[in-house]
Amino acid sequence: xxxxxxxxxxxxxxxxxxxxxxxxxxxxxxxxxxxxxxxxxxxxxxxxxxxxxxxxxxxxxxxxxxxxxxxxxxxxxxxxxxxxxxxxxxxxxxxxxxxxxxxxxxxxxxxxxxxxxxxxxxxxxxxxxxxxxxxxxxxxxxxxxxxxxxxxxxxxxxxxxxxxxxxxxxxxxxxxxxxxxxxxxxxxxxxxxxxxxxxxxxxxxxxxxxxxxxxxxxxxxxxxxxxxxxxxxxxxxxxxxxxxxxxxxxxxx
Numbered sequence: 222x223x224x225x226x227x228x229x230x231x232x233x234x235x236x237x238x239x240x241x242x243x244x245x246x247x248x249x250x251x252x253x254x255x256x257x258x259x260x261x262x263x264x265x266x267x268x269x270x271x272x273x274x275x276x277x278x279x280x281x282x283x284x285x286x287x288x289x290x291x292x293x294x295x296x297x298x299x300x301x302x303x304x305x306x307x308x309x310x311x312x313x314x315x316x317x318x319x320x321x322x323x324x325x326x327x328x329x330x331x332x333x334x335x336x337x338x339x340x341x342x343x344x345x346x347x348x349x350x351x352x353x354x355x356x357x358x359x360x361x362x363x364x365x366x367x368x369x370x371x372x373x374x375x376x377x378x379x380x381x382x383x384x385x386x387x388x389x390x391x392x393x394x395x396x397x398x399x400x401x402x403x404x405x406x407x408x409x410x411x412x413x414x415x416x417x418x419x420x421x422x423x424x425x426x427x428x429x430x431x432x433x434x435x436x437x438x439x440x441x442x443x444x445x446x447x448x449x450x451x452x453x454x455x456x457x458x459x460x461x462x463x464x465x466x467x468x469x470x471x472x473x474x
Contacts, residue, residue: 259291260284264316265303267380268433269413270296277316299410300379304328307466314467319381322464335465340432344462346382346390347434348450349416349443354425359449362456365394374407374424376415381462383412387428390457413437420445430462 262284264277277294285292295312297303300321306312308328314335317325326332348365350356356367368391376383388398388406398405407424409415412433419427420443431451437443450457 259293260288260314261293261295261312262314262316263295263297263303263306263312265300265318265321265377265379266297267300267318267376267383267411267430269411272413300377304379307332307468310468314465316463316465318379319460319462319464320385321379321381322466324379325466329466329468331468333467335467337461337464341462341464343459344382345431345451345457345459346387346428347431347448347457348387348426348428349419349434349446350426350449351419351422351424352445352447353422356426356447356449358447359456362390362394362450365391365396365450368396368426369400370402371426372402372407372424373426373428374409374415374418375428376409376412378408380412380430381460382430383415383428384408386460416442416446 262277262281264273266273273296274294277296281292281294295306297306297312300318303312303315303317304321304325307315307317307325315325322334348359348368354371356371359365359367375387378384384406391397402425407418409418409424409427412429415427415429416433416437418424422445426449434443434448434451
């Protein structure tokens with residue numbers, strides 16, 4: 222399925238869900254109300270801000286046209302800010318990762334899952350390395366032990382695919398955070414940034430989501446990098462990832 226088709230599927234799911242979400246004030250407001258509330262959507266900042274602005278700007282326009290209400294994408298500075306903005310009601314609809322989705326639902330009673338991308342039902346992470354590190358692609362999970370003593374970068378500390386699951390896989394194969402160079406991992410803040418810091422040599426190894434890695438490979442941004450452990454090698458497990466959450470559906474409860 223192409224990116225355009227995936228976006229259409231997600232938009233369709235969101236439109237169907239939002240049509241039933243009575244508590245989103247903009248959906249329930251009269252169409253002739255000059256002060257109609259804007260539906261605020263957001264997302265965890267897992268990639269380059271310019272790319273996210275384009276992506277969610279396009280989605281906002283599609284939702285606004287189909288729902289016949291104003292929709293605005295409101296960027297946030299980090300993963301925790303996305304959870305906080307959803308909890309306080311500053312954002313009505315947010316795309317979260319697995320970990321932040323759990324955090325948001327625990328902190329926001331009545332939050333409703335509206336949609337999930339097809340690829341997020343079976344998602345995965347990848348480990349990458351700078352070619353100068355001397356590391357070569359792994360053929361089995363137990364080779365993750367070779368990460369001991371290396372400078373490793375995760376994305377955001379709250380990232381499912383860029384920190385939580387890779388750290389879990391490392392632990393399952395005998396690698397603790399304190400086994401890394403410097404006594405622990407570094408945090409780049411996003412998947413794109415992880416690619417950049419490993420490409421630059423600031424870190425020898427990084428972990429990020431498979432989709433962003435593939436996109437960077439296609440765009441030719443990884444000339445100094447190699448994939449150490451990828452889904453195609455069949456030893457990095459799949460797991461469910463991102464989802465769209467909306468504010469509570471029944472204002473009476």
